[in-house]
Amino acid sequence: MPYSPSDDHGEARVAATLQGFFPGEVMGSLLLTPSGFRGRVWLPAGVPRPVSAITEVGRTVRRLWTKSDSESHLRASTAQIHDRQIRAFGQAGQALIEATRVGIVGVGGTGSPLAEQLVRLGVRDLLLIDRDEVLESSNLSRVYGSAFSDVHPSWWQRVLAKRPRSKVTIVAEHLRAINPHARIRAFRADVTEASAARRLLDCDVIFACTDEHWGRAVLNQIAYQYLIPVVNLGVAIDGPEGTITGAVGVVQVLRPGLGCLWCGNYLNSERIRAESLPPDARQALEAEGYLRGVAEPAPSVVTITTAVAGLAGTLFLQLVTDFMASAGAVARINYFPLEAVAARGRVPVKTPxxxxKVKGKGDLEPLPVVPGRSVA
Ligand SMILES: [Zn+2]
Known part of the structure; x- marks a missing residue:
């Protein structure tokens, strides 16, 4: 049932009045019927935009579609392949996994095993963003899907097999081989570029698997501004003399109700500034000793990065299926390899x-990105 002319008239007046009191705010309305809902939002410009889906973001991320859209987003699950999983989450849970659109930023040590796990779980819509042009030799020890020929192609592989491939292409081709029916989109781009960041706004869940503080700041803001849960993954290993002196793996859920990366002091504005400088200015800062850890490779171990990816993938299952029920409102998991311990952490919300400030503002607030063109 559509909105009636009297709804149109009344709402336009209410929206104008409310926006007079609260300039720049958005007003929304819902029309509930026994068979579904319709909705629209009134932007400050005064033109209503229809709502195609409502997403409830809490300990789960649940998406309700307007009637016309619902059928295309619920596919029959591929029962045989996922038989063992369906025994854990049921047909309904499997359908939810398969209907979820996921973005992964950074397909290195944590991002590539996570991407593989998600495709094996049945996720059929995956957007991969990674800026690396070529795979370095040291990536072979951590990047799932990479092969010896990607770092040491023979002459005929260079000519015939289009080697070397970019990191995001390698991972995407690997995932397509696992499920040729999945929609795997790969973009070689930096998430600090506007065009790359905007591609993520259609995702239901985003994983931040990048080491860069600037990129993580962009994703952190998207989580609250666009109400899209972002799961941040990180691994830090200290091993200055070839001995691990400290190690922590972290999985943190960013969404309204939970503290963000700024709340927890996990982002460094000086480092973001350094990352935004041209390469020569950055090198000068490093040479002067003002900056450490931007260009210097950190220790990394595939078993530890994979363990963190597994923790994040399991939290994805919670976000989609709610299998943990009341225990599922997880803010953070800390994994300490030196103690063989994984434990829940807390991140209190700081104010201001x-x-x-940006919660729910969507396109009304700018993201901390630069104009740029992503390379497909
Ligand atoms: Zn915060």
Whole structure:
């Protein structure tokens, strides 16, 4: 049932009045019927836009579609391949996994095993963003899907097999081989570029698997501004003399109600500034000793990065299926390899903080990105 002319008239007046009191705010309305809902939002310009889906973001991310859209987003699950999983989450749970659109930023040590796990779980719509042009030799020890020929192609592989491939292409081709029916989109781009960041806004869940503080700041803001849960993954290993002196793996869920990366002091604005400088200016800062850890490779171990990816993938299952029920409102998991311990962590919401300032603002607030063109 559509909105009636009297709805149109009344809502336009209410929207104008409310926006007079709260300039720049958005007003929304819902029309509930026994068979579904319709909705629209009134932007400050005064033109209503229809709502195609409502997403409830809490300990789960649940998406309700307007009637016309619902059928195309619920596919029959591929029962045989996922038989063992269906025994854990049921047909309904499997359908939810398969209907979820996922973005992964950074397909290195944590991003590539996570991407593989998600495709094996049945995720059929995956957007991969990674800026690396070529795979370095050291990536072979951590990047799932990479092969010896990607770092040491023979002459005929260079000519006939289009080697070397970019990191994001390698991972995407590997995933397509696992499920040729999945929609795997790969973009070689930096998420700090506007065009790359905007591609993520259609995702239901985003994973931040990048080491860069600037990129993580962009994703952190998207989580609260666009109400899209972002799961941040990180691994830090200290081993200055070839001995591990400290190691922690972290999985943190960013969404309204939970503290953001700024709330927890996990982002460094000086480092973001350094990352945004041209390469020669950055090198000068490093040479002067003002900056450490931007260009210097950190220790990394595939078993530890994979363990962190597994923790994040399991949290994805919670976000989609709610299998953990009341225990599922997880803010953070800390994994300490030196102690063989994984434990829940807390991240209190700070006020004031960017996360409350931009919450739900969508396109009304700018993201901390630069104009740029992503390379497909
Ligand atoms: Zn915050």
């Amino acid at each position: 903080c960017l996360c409350s």
